[in-house]
Amino acid sequence: MRTSALDRSQALALLKTYNEEPFHILHSLTVEGVMRWYAQDQGFADEAEYWGQVGLLHDIDFERWPDEHCRKAPELLKAGGAGDDMIYSVCSHAYGLCSDAEPVHQMEKILFAVDELTGLIGAAALMRPSKSVMDMEVSSLKKKFKDKKFAAGCSRDVIREGAERLGWTLDELFQRTIEAMRSCEAGVNAEMAGA
Template structure:
């Protein structure tokens, strides 16, 4: 990984995440988003390091600014101060448009970050209903089935997950790609 070209090394980025986020599950969410975004970038011919860094850093202010009316504003300021790539900052800002009235996701990168970080919660919730609570037991078909169950993992907004198609990946492929990416770091996720 060569995140440095986008403003900081992976080690610096992970240290920043851990210094700003105390909740271990939220740190794991950021790691999962990183893995999914890298896989999406590879699938779409984009830069996996750029997209991965966005996934890793996207929720820096989730604990200090949990109100969706302001979440991502502090993150954007922190990252600007550290010289992080402007496109990364923009994608991070717009993964939560509630904090930026009048602005919308318009690029493949914007849609990918929003969909990629959102599906991680659905996949983790799916794994947690299995007896062994392991990602290795989950099949992509199960993730697709859970998308249709509105009462399951309500926080995982299905419309945002479906933005994978605006990024250029069909939903069924996106479920498989995201699951495989997360299975690849199951040890780090404790699943």
């Protein structure tokens, strides 16, 4: 079983040591919540804390060192008390882009798949009258996915590769990740409001 050497407050403090932009904090909190949901969904409930913290810390170095993404992270994570397993898992989300750490564990494959996708879903939610994922359907997300000009920074190729690594259709990945984002939206919003 994978467990974290950190508690959640330590992980959040570590993230905020190197990240101040609300956009980056929001993304990290969202991926944390999504990963916790997936831990339950995939039968790894006893690892939910670990999955969540990997999600929370996956972009720890991106705000300050975007050109050294996943190369600076190991140093920051180790100094913050993270173990080698967590460091590998964090770096695996950028496999083939700026990391050689291949996603192997189910958690790492999910993180790889949902990192870009949560950004796309978040951008699509902001276009809705509700500004929420609570009323989002897969069909409307698919239209945004096909529109390459919409949220152009979210790599469709990475999302497709992520679904393939999991052996899921895009529709399955979209549906599950929307549900995962629904599960944490209120909590993330409350935490951002209190930040």
